[in-house]
Amino acid sequence: MPMLEISNLHASVDNGEKPILKGLDLSVPKGEVHAIMGPNGSGKSTLSYVLTGRDGYDLTDGKVSFEGEDIGELEPEERAARGLYLSFQYPVEIPGVPTLTFIREALNAQRKARSEDEVSAPDFMRLIREKAAILNVSMDMLKRPVNVGFSGGEKKRMEILQALVLEPRFLILDETDSGLDIDALKVVSEGVNALRSPDRAMLVITHYQRLLDYIAPDRVHVMSAGRIVASGGPELAKELEAEGYDKYVRAA
Amino acid sequence: MTVQMTLTPAETALLDALDGATGWRAATRAALENRGLPNKRDEAWKWTDLRRLTGNITETGKISIAGSREPDAKLPVTHAPTDMLPRLAGALGGEARIYTLSDGESLSLDLSASAGVGHVIYVVEVPAGVSAQVFERLSVADGGFANIAVLYRIGEGASLDRIVSTGDCPGILALSGGVDLGEGATLRQTTLTFGGKLIRLETHLAHPGAKAEAVMDAVYLLAPNRHADLTTTANISGPDGNLSQLTKGAVASHGHGVFQGKIHVEREAQRTDARMTHRALMLGERAEIDAKPELEIYADDVQCAHGNALGAIDETALFYMRQRGLPEAQARAILIRSFLAEPLDRIRDPQIRDSLLEDLVTGLEVLS
Ligand SMILES: Nc1ncnc2c1ncn2[C@@H]1O[C@H](COP(=O)(O)OP(=O)(O)OP(=O)(O)O)[C@@H](O)[C@H]1O
Ligand SMILES: [Mg+2]
Numbered sequence: 212m213p214m215l216e217i218s219n220l221h222a223s224v225d226n227g228e229k230p231i232l233k234g235l236d237l238s239v240p241k242g243e244v245h246a247i248m249g250p251n252g253s254g255k256s257t258l259s260y261v262l263t264g265r266d267g268y269d270l271t272d273g274k275v276s277f278e279g280e281d282i283g284e285l286e287p288e289e290r291a292a293r294g295l296y297l298s299f300q301y302p303v304e305i306p307g308v309p310t311l312t313f314i315r316e317a318l319n320a321q322r323k324a325r326s327e328d329e330v331s332a333p334d335f336m337r338l339i340r341e342k343a344a345i346l347n348v349s350m351d352m353l354k355r356p357v358n359v360g361f362s363g364g365e366k367k368r369m370e371i372l373q374a375l376v377l378e379p380r381f382l383i384l385d386e387t388d389s390g391l392d393i394d395a396l397k398v399v400s401e402g403v404n405a406l407r408s409p410d411r412a413m414l415v416i417t418h419y420q421r422l423l424d425y426i427a428p429d430r431v432h433v434m435s436a437g438r439i440v441a442s443g444g445p446e447l448a449k450e451l452e453a454e455g456y457d458k459y460v461r462a463a
Numbered sequence: 464m465t466v467q468m469t470l471t472p473a474e475t476a477l478l479d480a481l482d483g484a485t486g487w488r489a490a491t492r493a494a495l496e497n498r499g500l501p502n503k504r505d506e507a508w509k510w511t512d513l514r515r516l517t518g519n520i521t522e523t524g525k526i527s528i529a530g531s532r533e534p535d536a537k538l539p540v541t542h543a544p545t546d547m548l549p550r551l552a553g554a555l556g557g558e559a560r561i562y563t564l565s566d567g568e569s570l571s572l573d574l575s576a577s578a579g580v581g582h583v584i585y586v587v588e589v590p591a592g593v594s595a596q597v598f599e600r601l602s603v604a605d606g607g608f609a610n611i612a613v614l615y616r617i618g619e620g621a622s623l624d625r626i627v628s629t630g631d632c633p634g635i636l637a638l639s640g641g642v643d644l645g646e647g648a649t650l651r652q653t654t655l656t657f658g659g660k661l662i663r664l665e666t667h668l669a670h671p672g673a674k675a676e677a678v679m680d681a682v683y684l685l686a687p688n689r690h691a692d693l694t695t696t697a698n699i700s701g702p703d704g705n706l707s708q709l710t711k712g713a714v715a716s717h718g719h720g721v722f723q724g725k726i727h728v729e730r731e732a733q734r735t736d737a738r739m740t741h742r743a744l745m746l747g748e749r750a751e752i753d754a755k756p757e758l759e760i761y762a763d764d765v766q767c768a769h770g771n772a773l774g775a776i777d778e779t780a781l782f783y784m785r786q787r788g789l790p791e792a793q794a795r796a797i798l799i800r801s802f803l804a805e806p807l808d809r810i811r812d813p814q815i816r817d818s819l820l821e822d823l824v825t826g827l828e829v830l831s
Contacts, residue, residue, distance in 0.1 A: 263786050265782050265786075266778065266782065286785070286791065287782060287785035287786050288785045288786075288788055288789060288790050288791065288794075291785070291786055291787060291788035292788055296786075297786050299783065299786075302783070303777075303779050303780050303782075303783040304780075305780050305783070305784070305798070305801070306801065307800075307801025307802065307804060307805070308797055308798075308801045313784075313787075313797075314787075316789060316793070316797070317784070317787035317788045317789055318788070320787075320788045320789045320790060320793065321787075321788035324788065324790075356801075373787065377787070377788070
């Protein structure tokens with residue numbers, strides 16, 4: 212049984228007025244990393260929101276199961292506690308809430324939801340120091356409000372830092388490489404690779420081969436107009452980079 | 464032509480209490496008989512109908528004052544305040560309590576009102592050059608109408624931190640505060656309220672310009688069926704004065720928040736720097752917030768600005784937080800707290816600041 216199994220997924224925005232996903236099938240087995248590529252507006256971010264339960268992104272038909280459980284009706288926080296993590300294409304600024312406080316509260320909320328003990332303040336500090344070092348994130352940055360005034364690249368590093376602390380079971384990375392300089396791309400990719408394990412899986416949304424050079428995917432899927440229109444091995448990403456989406460967009 | 468109005472039982476009881484009054488007390492009685500208690504036909508009360516809500520409160524209540532110390536003096540009220548409510552407090556609240564603060568003093572006053580109508584009037588003197596703090600906590604029981612008037616006189620070069628906090632208020636509270644600011648004096652006022660059946664908190668600032676500085680900040684958080692009205696006026700009469708006001712609020716469905724702020728800058732008040740900001744969150748579709756910020760500027764060389772913004776919780780931030788595992792109610796509470804905390808963060812006394820921030824968190828728990 213795949214870890215994530217999506218079948219015939221239809222989803223709409225604007226109170227069901229505007230269909231975006233139109234019969235999408237995808238399965239990601241445990242331990243694997245799958246990449247999704249596709250033209251702007253094909254519905255990649257929409258898929259990430261539908262999977263994580265964002266209000267306003269309505270699942271109108273089909274099914275999403277995570278580790279055998281139908282998660283279509285679960286609240287976003289319930290999905291998070293089950294281990295679904297989304298690294299946002301555009302991480303959100305939260306004025307007035309220090310990043311450290313936010314990550315600690317999130318970690319403890321997830322642990323509580325799983326009936327695990329809360330992490331003590333000193334243990335949390337040890338944990339965050341260790342993970343922040345991996346991503347070159349300073350303590351100074353962690354004291355600032357969540358994402359407020361961070362550069363694009365800093366925001367993306369912060370997304371991966373949170374993933375390292377929360378240790379989700381399934382990661383969706385929505386254009387985590389956009390806005391990163393060459394060094395940051397390397398650092399972030401190392402962070403992501405540190406999370407690779409036989410118990411985890413990932414869905415990596417990207418426009419560029421360069422991220423996939425670091426995070427070697429097991430499978431690559433092409434998305435167009437709300438559906439997966441082609442799937443293949445890592446060589447498919449290289450072909451797309453060379454030839455573009457033309458033939459898939461026309462095929463769709 | 465005067466239209467004969469039908470008096471409410473509360474008004475009739477007040478008139479009875481003023482029977483046989485002389486001087487300004489008699490004038491107060493006549494004004495009450497003519498115009499009644501403040502109500503929505505009065506421009507300054509259009510969103511806070513005190514008359515309607517006090518209607519049937521006739522018996523005499525009691526306002527007990529637990530202070531960190533006794534007043535220095537109790538004196539008969541000889542001068543009439545201008546507005547109806549402080550006039551009534553002066554006429555019916557007995558002798559005025561006079562507190563004269565000493566340098567470094569921190570005075571706390573806990574006023575709690577029972578059911579029934581109660582009046583209190585007190586005066587706080589901050590002599591020239593003195594630096595002091597006053598912390599007023601107010602509560603009114605169900606069925607109560609507490610009418611409290613206070614006058615602050617802040618002398619030349621003196622400095623006062625005033626913190627006003629209303630606790631549990633199922634009853635009705637009107638607090639009318641007058642502040643006379645001396646030259647080069649400083650006022651830092653912070654108010655926190657969770658509303659009541661009706662709460663009206665007024666501050667009327669007489670600002671001389673003259674390098675005096677005033678901060679009047681406020682926070683309101685209103686659950687369903689709670690009402691709070693924060694009304695301030697500031698008259699700046701001389702040059703080189705400073706005034707800054709920040710009010711932040713959050714109102715649940717069926718709660719009602721009112722902010723009225725008026726800054727009047729006289730012709731002589733050149734180089735005034737005055738800022739007034741009101742920002743509030745509507746926490747539900749049936750929340751009601753009325754705001755009226757006003758600047759009246761007669762001087763030409765001033766820096767004055769006002770801003771007023773009503774909004775809802777940022778749904779994108781809410782989803783982001785929930786995606787990280789925070790339950791919706793907790794995520795909402797964190798967002799509201801961080802929105803409201805700013806004025807409280809500026810309170811200088813760390814103990815009072817922390818205790819008000821804690822009250823805020825408790826208030827948010829009640830809301831969710
Ligand atoms: N909340 C919304 N309301 C209206 N339209 C929306 C909403 N969210 C997405 N859309 C539309 O759905 C389509 C797919 O958007 P989506 O963000 O999923 O694309 P994408 O594949 O992630 O594109 P990109 O590569 O540019 O990030 C777009 O046409 C977009 O305008
Ligand atoms: Mg996208």
